[in-house]
Amino acid sequence: MSMLRAIFSHPSGRIGGTIVVIYVVVALLGMFGITPHDPLQQFRIDRLHAPNAVYWMGTDLFGRDVASRLMKGIGQSFLVGFCAVTLASFTGTLLGLTAAWFGKTWDGLVMRVMDVLLAFPAILLALLIIAVAGPGTWTSVAAIAIVYTPIFTRVVRGPALSIKAREFVDAARTFGSSRRYILTRHLLLNLVAPLTVQVTLALAWALLTEAGLSFLGLGTQPPASSLGLMLADSRNLMETAPWLLIFPALAIMISILGFNLLGDALRDILDPKTRSRTA
Numbered sequence: 686m687s688m689l690r691a692i693f694s695h696p697s698g699r700i701g702g703t704i705v706v707i708y709v710v711v712a713l714l715g716m717f718g719i720t721p722h723d724p725l726q727q728f729r730i731d732r733l734h735a736p737n738a739v740y741w742m743g744t745d746l747f748g749r750d751v752a753s754r755l756m757k758g759i760g761q762s763f764l765v766g767f768c769a770v771t772l773a774s775f776t777g778t779l780l781g782l783t784a785a786w787f788g789k790t791w792d793g794l795v796m797r798v799m800d801v802l803l804a805f806p807a808i809l810l811a812l813l814i815i816a817v818a819g820p821g822t823w824t825s826v827a828a829i830a831i832v833y834t835p836i837f838t839r840v841v842r843g844p845a846l847s848i849k850a851r852e853f854v855d856a857a858r859t860f861g862s863s864r865r866y867i868l869t870r871h872l873l874l875n876l877v878a879p880l881t882v883q884v885t886l887a888l889a890w891a892l893l894t895e896a897g898l899s900f901l902g903l904g905t906q907p908p909a910s911s912l913g914l915m916l917a918d919s920r921n922l923m924e925t926a927p928w929l930l931i932f933p934a935l936a937i938m939i940s941i942l943g944f945n946l947l948g949d950a951l952r953d954i955l956d957p958k959t960r961s962r963t964a
Contacts, residue, residue, distance in 0.1 A: 691954045701946025708940050715760030720753035733926050743928040757910040766891035769829035777837020785845035799835035807832045815903045825904040829891050840883050845872050878955035889944035
């Protein structure tokens, strides 16, 4: 509760947290099918209707309700983003901790592989992985996770090396604490703050990457709904039906803004140096 109070007392946290909560609720409603209409149902007689009381965000070329597809698309994008970031954070944390702890050959091997992955622009590496494995939702999850694993590995390894050299870690070794206990109790617990901030920011990047892959036809496949797919479908109808472009674009922009603002607030709250400067 104290953390929630701190977040909502921070200007960026208040705005970002509110946006994220709203999007999570909308995503859950979309994932469980609680939408104004069936996202796949085609009302042929109502094709390309502008927003009105029945279709809050209008209809698309096939007469499908844009609001319902948007809710479903937000749910799909969040599913891919959360799964990818969860996988990337787990893998990156494990690699970063073990690289810092064992050092020498294992550290050099892990960090050189991470350097190779970081040498590729994120979207190009994701495209390469999907080109090899084939398009699809879970392929997108794997590709995005691989792309962002090096970031988590670096975020964990640096502080872990510093913590490993601290006196309380030497004391734990002296008293016979197991390696697992030291890694989880002393190293990992002291990395919760930077990991929390990194997860929040990574979610924003993952949502943007997922939208880009779907826009290119390499992510979520039709007839499923995705924000990137909705943008791709609106390309030839921007002049006659601008709402098909406006609503998905705003959904992507506002969600990324919300996660970035929340990440900035968490960084200020969890970083003692920043907190002392702003106090």
